[in-house]
Amino acid sequence: MVTEQHSFITSAKRVIDIEAKVISALASRLGQDFVDACTMLKNCKGKVVVSGMGKSGHVGNKIAATFASTGTPAFFMHPGEANHGDLGMLSKGDVMLAISNSGETAELVNLLPVVKRLNVPVIAMTNSKHSALGQHADVVLDISVEKEACSLGLAPTSSTTATLVMGDALAVALLDERGFTSDDFALSHPGGSLGRKLLLKVSDIMLTGDDLPLVKHDALVADALLEISHKGLGMTGIVDELGVLVGIFTDGDLRRILDARVDLHTALVQDVMTVGGKTTQPEQLAVEALNVMEAHKISALMVTDEARKPVGAFNMHMLLRAGVL
Incomplete structure (x- = not known):
């Protein structure tokens, strides 16, 4: 039993250590591309449309929700559904935030010609500027990781953490730039305890x-x-x-x-x-x-x-x- 507990804790510490290093490396790579992405999002006249497949999609859902609750109007668009009609959610004035670790996700890449025809700028979050997504994006945010925390090196772990942290970094940078206040936050959370605390007189x-x-x-x-x-x-x-x-x-x-x-x-x-x-x-x-x-x-x-x-x-x-x- 003691050996089993030690094994669990050892695995957990290894994962946390790997992902902590990933986040640190992510911070060191922030530069003009990040500034350009923030500027594009700040100047967006429509909505920020976040899209991604699989684990990237799950993380993208969270990023869109964080944007929406911190003063940047946003929603998530599933690329599979977008290929079959939901691309109508996208319109001129929007900005698309496309997430794909490989940058080659077919459902996402297939959308790019129509997105470009709508003159909607694309911010890509990917591990390669030379991927199909990276080459067609207006701004590329590098979310590459040295290795996944999964011991098999297969399950998206470090990469999804890097994606989530990059999304949070964008949202909070925009929040700070706009002077978004606790009162503004409460207005988008009227049903929660935080909203009650911040709005109730x-x-x-x-x-x-x-x-x-x-x-x-x-x-x-x-x-x-x-x-x-x-x-x-x-x-x-x-x-x-x-x-x-x-x-x-x-x-x-x-x-x-x-x-x-x-x-x-x-x-x-x-x-x-x-x-x-x-x-x-x-x-x-x-x-x-x-x-x-x-x-x-x-x-x-x-x-x-x-x-x-x-x-x-x-x-x-x-x-x-x-x-x-």
Whole structure:
């Protein structure tokens, strides 16, 4: 059993070592061709159409998805299907990113005359500039590898890693050049947890109106406790005669005054509240408000307008339900 485990780990380390060296070699070959490819993709008025067969196709699918989610409109076109009608997906203004390790993939090479007739520029990712694909491409990105990580030297391993990394390099270089932001990223991921974190505002989750826990500054502590109990946020805001927030009374404040043996039925809440208190605004991102709460070790926040009048409130449980936490 120990020998078997050693064999598995030895094989795995060998693969990782080979592929790490492949990536390092890839970086050392980046030059004007990469710059030309990025420029072509940046200036593309249509879509980036990624195409490849077999393992190259699987990697191409991922590259297209990465482009699309980082500000470069793209989709994957299967070359086999393109030979039977799907080439209609390609139009003037597009750029084609053709992937073939050998550069001789028949299904891909067969498309080139029509692609050229459409005046669609081609960026090739291949191991040979002298291949059929390399000779007909406008830009060639060298993804050649010294050897596959497969011990038989047959299964695409190092070569697919090199292809994937080159695709990521293109996508991120374009992202940086365009000034693509986290907000832009969230707009293309509205259904995921990342989208919720980056798009959700405090105003989207806060309680408002009659659900807002509030008492006047001259109220009794007992009245504040009833408000906390009824509204269920673990705290209440304290306002003055003009409705301006002057403090907050929380479960923590209650524990403090109980230790001090304060009479809850005679003490005024203004005498035991936390003066001022941390607040946020409706337009602030929920994730930013969460950062404030975590930094100050508080579990709820009042939301105020510019005049410091309460307009909402929320707690950690609401952030959790909204998927922000």
